[in-house]
Amino acid sequence: MAGFKVLAAALALALGLTVPAAAQNEAQKTALAGIDPLFEAFMTERHAPGLVYGVVADGKLVYVRTLGVQDTASKAPVTADTVFRIASMSKNFTALAALKLRDDGKLRLDAPAETVIPQLKALKYPTTDSPKITVRDLFTHNAGFVTDDPWGDRQLDMSEADFSRFVAAGVPFSRPPGMAFEYSNFGYALAGRAVTNAAGRNYADYVEAAFLKPLGMASTGYDVAKAPAARRAVGYRWQDGAWVEEPSLGPGAFGAMGGLMTTANDYARYMAWELAAWPPRDGAEDGILKRSSIREIVRGQNFLGVAGRANRNDPDDCDRARAYGMGTIVYSDCKLGPHFTHSGGLPGYGSNVLMLPQRGVGVFAFANLTYAPVSVTVREAAIKLVASGAFPVRTQPPSAGLTAMAAAVQRIYAAGDVLAAREALAMNVLLDRDAPRRNAEIAALKAKLGACRAPEPIVADNAMSTMLTLPCERGTLRVRITLAPTTPASMQTMEFSS
Template structure:
């Protein structure tokens, strides 16, 4: 099977479709103010995406936000076709890729609720073809050489393993290109084959890891789809339609788009792989990435989860089952082998990535938020603490989707009100001396997030060499060497494999460990060994780490005409402040000011023991944002 035929499956993230006729609280857009949003700041979402459309970076998008059980925002931006002749509409249909995985996981857990499926039963209990799969291991012989061998699993792979990517199954090369991944090219993952055919073709292949010991993104969810068929005695699409889509009124979600709806299908950014071609029926019903849907449909799926497994009277899952699925399910000593997945402060439940560490996680929202994304940029997350669900529907090549994730997390949480409503301006403005005003002027850094509900800390400035890497067979493969960075200046290029750092081999380490080794104090040095195609011997080089800064939320305060002026100068707007739109601050006291208009953002300045202003707090209270002065 060709390499490109797996790319979709590996990054695929499940998404939803919008319905022509919807019922319940998600039927029409409610009043943003009553749902805790600032209408003016919600408009920034539309403006940001429209800017990307105007710049030619994005054909179009549909973005939906639900909060407190109601639809707060649903907006179509740009065009659904590459020729820019068909305006995007809210009911546009998208291939959602790996956003199919959470749907498949819910299907399996419904059968657990029904008593037809056991989470900790061996997969072979339902799929006997897989009972004799062995584990591929690498051993060192007496001469120090490495040999591969097969050994029996320490325990059988279970249904739970399929749900959490700890089965030992893997994908063919895309994220990881180890010899065992290449063996998976031999599996029959073809549009003309069934799930049963696919599972049978896996039987002769080895597992890459002992079940339960390693997290690696895999074909396990496609195997899980076949388990659903066997346990339910229904074809996978029939089960999804009768047990999930119909009860939830997800009328535009399925494995292919019918002829009468094809005009609503958003153009593909690159050729569709045959097994993910949603324009026509196919035998392969991929539980890992086969669905198409709309923003509205997928929001209904998210709202069902937020409601503890029920929507509009339709009970899909038990509340305790939803809690189980959205709680960390991984052993504390799990090892990760991946390019994507639960890293940087994120863990994994049964079908979802879950935010666990707010200072490091790439998952938006509160601790306990969960979600997943798809190959071409579809994305969703559910935040139980904020009672909110967000869906992004775009179709871009995988290498171009990154900026849209950061934008939506900041703009959506940044639109939530933060205690502005209760502020009462003073009856008369106090007189503030010019010296006091001048003491407040400066630049204040608020971190990586524009909302305290999406605390996103971690190091914003660190020493590095300016490379993005992924794990390869013998080390870390360079994906990008940034212009003028230490690595690029040393001649390191895309495709090079870093095999050693400071004399320590990277083989067998995790991506997090590699990143930790590459980073260090600015000015410190590190020694690399590099394997490069066409070179028989390793290349050795020594580099000096340079400061690398991640741009975040910054506010510049200055004095103009005897008044304080504030303007956002960082990457994101924050509350009433935007880049290029300076706002005059009215005084409430010598240390507190407010915006006399907009959402009435308040700003309080704090002085240190020497009497110098060193901090600014926006909207003091439970949802305050604290900024540190960085120009001192």
């Protein structure tokens, strides 16, 4: 726990934040309490025996709540230390393991997969012009294997030896590699084998040593037999008006795609650590995995898609851009902005996590019900938190270049002459629109708005672009500026508007 607190404090310091006290401010408390009805309704509507959900913000678990029981026989209640299977949310750990091995020079992501998994050398491809599967293809669901959620979920206890024989015997393709995104649990089992062979030890042991132990996730692992019976969430399906216990499989070769078990308290540590990779910044690394490597998981690496809005008649809803990164699905939409997520589903379990890296916030939920579709509720909870305004997008200090150009813009407006800061204009500015025309536009704005004061605090799009807002006597002046790639700084774009 001490390491977790240090991580939270370091992140807050790096971002210029104050680590939140045990009691959040009133806006956050109200917003967090507002998500409870969503999960309570989910429990009732889906007949889930038990559920735990939580919110991680700025490096700590700021909210966690439990509902129902972890075992219908004993009636033991779910707690934040109840062990749930998180199914395909395990894929993120497998992907992180590959990135760590890549950083250590032990795995080449763009090499043919057969160079690290010898059984694939005998693979019969669907066409003579098919490219060979690369290691990256396995981690991005781009290898051409058929979607296999129901089948793959029942393979968790396949032994490594049986898996080797299964691969060597040949597997059919849905399509040639590199043609489309197609979610494949078998592909991630191969990804786990790539980690095993590159690391020189079983993927589960490698993940434990590389990530779980350093993050203090002592209750997280792949072997169901090692989970304390008194804290294990028994998995159920709802059938004929009653809960029926599901068999719990594993460990095995397919665990790399969905075999991880964890608790709310443990998983929050992982979420805080992963979110701490944003924003990019100076400062020491934690020694577990480079921040830049963590950020690679949200780099869409195959075919883009669109998730259509649920209600085409809802003017407040919107379509979502979607791509698969590495062990996570990346989205961007009008409600949440950029975010990434992954669900997990197994016989007996359903889970989801959604992270908002620009806000340092993540929401997760685990249920002990077969394929519990909790992702919809997690998304609704995230939307409520964002809409509350209590978890704003993180802002960073503007770059020195933007600060200098903001001062130049103020001089230009005050003088009514773009030549008042001629040195701040890149060479294209007066070629694109000459000084007399630009000055006429400024004169018209001054007649409408009057004198303006210094810009409000700069909220930058990035180190090279921002929209300045200047309060004026009769309104507000807005100036879009984009810097040119020059040293010293100069503006290639400077557009005034009221």
